[in-house]
Amino acid sequence: MATTSKGLFGSSLARKYWMAASGLFLCTFLIGHLLGNLQLFVTGEEGRQAFNAYGLFMTTFPLVKILSYVTYLAVLLHTVDGFMLARQNRAARPVKYAKEKQSANASWASRKMALLGTLTLFFIVIHMRSFWYEMHFGHVPTYVVDGVEYKDLWTITVAAFENWWYTAFYVVALLGLAFHLSHGAQSAFQTLGVNHPKYTPIIKKAMGAFAWVVPAGFIAVAIFLFVVQPGQSI
Numbered sequence: 001m002a003t004t005s006k007g008l009f010g011s012s013l014a015r016k017y018w019m020a021a022s023g024l025f026l027c028t029f030l031i032g033h034l035l036g037n038l039q040l041f042v043t044g045e046e047g048r049q050a051f052n053a054y055g056l057f058m059t060t061f062p063l064v065k066i067l068s069y070v071t072y073l074a075v076l077l078h079t080v081d082g083f084m085l086a087r088q089n090r091a092a093r094p095v096k097y098a099k100e101k102q103s104a105n106a107s108w109a110s111r112k113m114a115l116l117g118t119l120t121l122f123f124i125v126i127h128m129r130s131f132w133y134e135m136h137f138g139h140v141p142t143y144v145v146d147g148v149e150y151k152d153l154w155t156i157t158v159a160a161f162e163n164w165w166y167t168a169f170y171v172v173a174l175l176g177l178a179f180h181l182s183h184g185a186q187s188a189f190q191t192l193g194v195n196h197p198k199y200t201p202i203i204k205k206a207m208g209a210f211a212w213v214v215p216a217g218f219i220a221v222a223i224f225l226f227v228v229q230p231g232q233s234i
Contacts, residue, residue, distance in 0.1 A: 020188035086114040116180035123173035161225035181211035
């Protein structure tokens, strides 16, 4: 029986449901974000204009703006929920028993979800400071095409990945995200009650692939910018 401890939504079971639902929503955000970032593979002025047009659309189209606020809320909910569940789990089990049981029955990623989640949160904060904050509140250069003013997010993005340390940090963080997703994405379906002898193995394989393919896409873009694009920023 689920506990009824006081907390974010009153019970550990409710928190697990919200954790799973917010996590799956953020998975859909990752897909959309990656599709936008793939435009960074286009070099020169064509790539610059395509990426900046994408940035303008993402910050001005009403439905996308609403989804952005939902995404911020989902990140906050997932973070707070995760910390609360991790603290509850540590308090509920004796340390020695927990370690022995986890080592025998759980993968490394499932045992380190709190650590991987913390790394991902740290990455999100740094990443949003570098790009989201600059886009909305920083001094991003602008230019006008056919009467439309564009913020040159392409330039600051390319410039950021010219730095080896930022590129290395980005790659390490995305690998951490891959491990986090490798357990979290597929277990979210089980938490929400999606459990079928025919379809559950398919879901596990699909989400297992998702956990590595999507972060690999982001990593490929970062390495491309570091190797191919140096000197391209305007």
